[in-house]
Amino acid sequence: MLRSKLKPTLAYLVLIVPSTLIILGFLWLLITSFSTRIEGLRSLGWTLHNWRFLWESPFGPQYPSIWLVTLNTLVMSLIMTLIVVVVSSLTGYALSRMKFPGRKGFLSLTLILHAFPSVTLLIPIYFVLLWIAKIPLIGRDVPLLGGFGYNTLGGVALVMVAFQLPFGIWIMKGFFDNISWDMERSALIDGASRFKVWWQIIMPNIKPGIAALSIFSFLTAWNAYLIPLTFTAGRAGKSAVLSLYLQNFISESVMTEWNAVAAVGLFQLVPVVLFFLFTQEALLNIYGGGKKGGV
Amino acid sequence: MKRLFLLMLIGCFVVAGGLLTLAQDTETITLTVRCRAKPPMEDWRGNNFILAAEELNADLEAAGDPRRVEVVINQDNIDWGDYVTEFVLSYGAGEEPDIWLTGHEYIGVQAEAGRIIPLDELMKEFPGLNNVIDSLWDSTMYKGEIWGVPQDAEARPLYFNKALLKELGWSANKIAALPGKIEWGEFTLYDMLAVAKEAVDKGVVADGNGFWTRPKNGPDFTAFYYAFGGDTIDAATGKLVFDEAAGLKYYQFFYDAAQAYGSMGCLGLGWGDAWHPGVSGSKVLFWIGGTWQWAEWAEAYLKDLGGEDYMWETFGFALIPAAEQGGQPNSLTHPLAFLISSQCEHPDLALALIDKVTDYGPNTRHAIASTHLGILKGQTEYKFYKVSRLLSEALYMLAYTTFLPNNPYWGSYSSLVYEALAATVGGDFTPHEAVDFVVDGLKRELGDNVIIR
Numbered sequence: 001m002l003r004s005k006l007k008p009t010l011a012y013l014v015l016i017v018p019s020t021l022i023i024l025g026f027l028w029l030l031i032t033s034f035s036t037r038i039e040g041l042r043s044l045g046w047t048l049h050n051w052r053f054l055w056e057s058p059f060g061p062q063y064p065s066i067w068l069v070t071l072n073t074l075v076m077s078l079i080m081t082l083i084v085v086v087v088s089s090l091t092g093y094a095l096s097r098m099k100f101p102g103r104k105g106f107l108s109l110t111l112i113l114h115a116f117p118s119v120t121l122l123i124p125i126y127f128v129l130l131w132i133a134k135i136p137l138i139g140r141d142v143p144l145l146g147g148f149g150y151n152t153l154g155g156v157a158l159v160m161v162a163f164q165l166p167f168g169i170w171i172m173k174g175f176f177d178n179i180s181w182d183m184e185r186s187a188l189i190d191g192a193s194r195f196k197v198w199w200q201i202i203m204p205n206i207k208p209g210i211a212a213l214s215i216f217s218f219l220t221a222w223n224a225y226l227i228p229l230t231f232t233a234g235r236a237g238k239s240a241v242l243s244l245y246l247q248n249f250i251s252e253s254v255m256t257e258w259n260a261v262a263a264v265g266l267f268q269l270v271p272v273v274l275f276f277l278f279t280q281e282a283l284l285n286i287y288g289g290g291k292k293g294g295v
Numbered sequence: 296m297k298r299l300f301l302l303m304l305i306g307c308f309v310v311a312g313g314l315l316t317l318a319q320d321t322e323t324i325t326l327t328v329r330c331r332a333k334p335p336m337e338d339w340r341g342n343n344f345i346l347a348a349e350e351l352n353a354d355l356e357a358a359g360d361p362r363r364v365e366v367v368i369n370q371d372n373i374d375w376g377d378y379v380t381e382f383v384l385s386y387g388a389g390e391e392p393d394i395w396l397t398g399h400e401y402i403g404v405q406a407e408a409g410r411i412i413p414l415d416e417l418m419k420e421f422p423g424l425n426n427v428i429d430s431l432w433d434s435t436m437y438k439g440e441i442w443g444v445p446q447d448a449e450a451r452p453l454y455f456n457k458a459l460l461k462e463l464g465w466s467a468n469k470i471a472a473l474p475g476k477i478e479w480g481e482f483t484l485y486d487m488l489a490v491a492k493e494a495v496d497k498g499v500v501a502d503g504n505g506f507w508t509r510p511k512n513g514p515d516f517t518a519f520y521y522a523f524g525g526d527t528i529d530a531a532t533g534k535l536v537f538d539e540a541a542g543l544k545y546y547q548f549f550y551d552a553a554q555a556y557g558s559m560g561c562l563g564l565g566w567g568d569a570w571h572p573g574v575s576g577s578k579v580l581f582w583i584g585g586t587w588q589w590a591e592w593a594e595a596y597l598k599d600l601g602g603e604d605y606m607w608e609t610f611g612f613a614l615i616p617a618a619e620q621g622g623q624p625n626s627l628t629h630p631l632a633f634l635i636s637s638q639c640e641h642p643d644l645a646l647a648l649i650d651k652v653t654d655y656g657p658n659t660r661h662a663i664a665s666t667h668l669g670i671l672k673g674q675t676e677y678k679f680y681k682v683s684r685l686l687s688e689a690l691y692m693l694a695y696t697t698f699l700p701n702n703p704y705w706g707s708y709s710s711l712v713y714e715a716l717a718a719t720v721g722g723d724f725t726p727h728e729a730v731d732f733v734v735d736g737l738k739r740e741l742g743d744n745v746i747i748r
Contacts (some may be wrong), residue, residue, distance in 0.1 A: 150388035
């Protein structure tokens with residue numbers, strides 16, 4: 001009896017201790033963002049001043065509004081997430097279900113690509129972006145994205161996609177591997193095409209996988225720093241994203257306003273939390289073997 | 296029916312012609328301006344162009360020029376390394392700014408790469424630029440041509456803490472006389488170190504805090520090398536120069552400062568978390584800073600204590616002392632300059648804008664807000680410049696100023712010299728070893744592009 005109670009108590013204890021540390025961190029962030037100064041977790045004066053970036057640029061009228069920067073970040077993250085999920089699903093399906101020459105080599109290659117630190121590829125990627133910029137229609141002046149060349153949101157998203165794809169392909173292949181062949185075989189016997197099988201039979205069964213990949217991709221793009229820094233001009237330029245904008249508050253040579261940093265950091269966190277709330281059910285259901293109640 | 300069609304056709308031509316004429320009347324040219332600026336103190340670097348564009352458009356209209364200018368400002372406080380990389384990458388992509396504000400020492404490398412244009416010919420049509428103090432043009436010259444228009448200047452004074460000197464027993468008169476003694480070469484670098492050591496010995500400041508330089512590599516160190524008689528550029532060939540004798544004295548000074556005079560506990564510190572709080576928080580007796588930092592300290596670190604009023608009470612400044620009695624004190628100016636991209640389609644308009652911001656009003660706005668020195672002749676007499684006590688009192692330093700050389704290899708040279716300095720301060724190199732390290736390194740990395748004397 002005692003033993004059966006001790007086990008969950010220990011489990012809770014193990015969970016509560018690290019969780020408390022994280023929660024305290026978030027609490028500090030929240031209190032700091034609404035405080036003039038702070039001592040531990042005690043505010044020495046409440047203020048909305050740190051949140052003024054929501055209605056005015058804290059760096060003067062020439063800096064872009066936070067809302068434009070947020071829109072940039074959202075567009076870049078969604079484009080990247082969409083491309084990564086679609087391409088990874090198609091590739092993962094092919095690698096899981098079809099036999100073709102070079103399949104194993106391709107898998108190994110994607111893993112090797114994933115092992116490359118992004119910083120080593122920055123210059124070659126820059127030249128690729130220069131080349132893409134010269135392609136008519138997609139290179140320049142695409143509405144919202146700016147295009148897919150240097151100093152465009154599309155260009156940054158494209159680079160992020162390239163870095164994220166190996167991870168996505170392996171994840172999705174894993175999910176496809178765990179789906180029973182029976183449903184697929186039945187559909188094929190009934191005359192469904194490969195694409196129809198993929199779209200109507202298999203994809204609904206790997207929703208948790210899609211959710212997981214979506215959130216990982218979205219988070220990677222949302223918090224990306226090095227790639228937007230390298231392939232866009234300026235922390236406050238036309239293609240600035242939130243992670244770059246946040247850096248305007250942190251300077252090597254001027255005293256950092258940490259309260260404002262906390263507020264912008266919290267603002268940057270909100271969409272991620274919302275995204276997580278909408279996808280958490282799917283995320284918590286990550287398992288292999290088809291959907292609940294399925295085969 | 297036929298007649299109606301003909302009428303419509305004529306109507307279309309008339310409308311199209313009218314639109315074309317209108318379009319010709321108002322050909323809008325977008326010029327981008329990229330500035331590095333610490334907000335809010337240095338915002339006028341870019342913001343002045345907004346006002347300049349209005350003025351320029353009025354000029355263009357009056358002159359019957361069909362062009363109109365629209366300015367896009369891209370301004371932030373990005374690190375210098377990223378800032379320069381960004382220009383190089385965006386130039387390759389054809390996305391570079393038309394007007395690029397940068398440190399004058401980048402002119403050599405950008406000119407060699409063909410990314411910027413010489414301005415001598417274009418400048419003939421803008422006589423207003425003649426108002427720039429003559430010596431500042433030296434900073435933007437490369438291979439006999441002018442490649443940029445100076446935007447601001449500064450002095451890098453030796454600051455001293457009056458309150459700490461009083462604690463050492465200095466009278467108010469003695470403190471007030473210090474800048475003059477330095478100017479006449481009666482108070483040398485080693486005199487300064489002796490006072491610093493006394494402050495450490497008496498517990499007025501902590502060990503290491505007698506005298507500080509900036510915490511990382513930067514132009515200030517070159518001023519000390521000049522003070523010991525060093526030279527960085529050969530006027531005849533334009534090649535970089537390293538003077539072994541001056542270098543030895545330079546390293547000996549910093550070696551002594553760190554090892555024997557309780558100073559130089561500053562290398563490697565973070566600017567915002569340790570260096571600025573250290574000097575503005577009265578923990579350091581002497582330090583080398585910039586005039587532009589005066590505004591930062593007042594605004595960001597000492598506002599609660601009274602800002603500038605408190606600073607005038609507590610801090611003083613003077614030239615960097617001479618190395619020997621009777622020698623020449625100095626300072627170092629590192630002007631930022633407006634450069635024009637070689638891919639800019641309307642360099643005349645870009646220079647017209649630069650000409651507009653290089654005037655007493657716009658330049659003084661920036662000078663006052665950021666505590667940079669003015670760059671124009673007679674600016675000290677300008678009504679709105681005179682209101683700044685700091686700028687008026689520091690402007691005499693421009694007469695003693697020195698510059699960094701405009702040479703494409705300056706980055707490698709400067710890094711090597713600083714690496715040796717950091718090792719000397721840390722006690723890893725003796726002054727002789729430091730000189731040997733620099734000479735070997737320069738020969739290896741720059742070969743014929745450097746002259747060792």
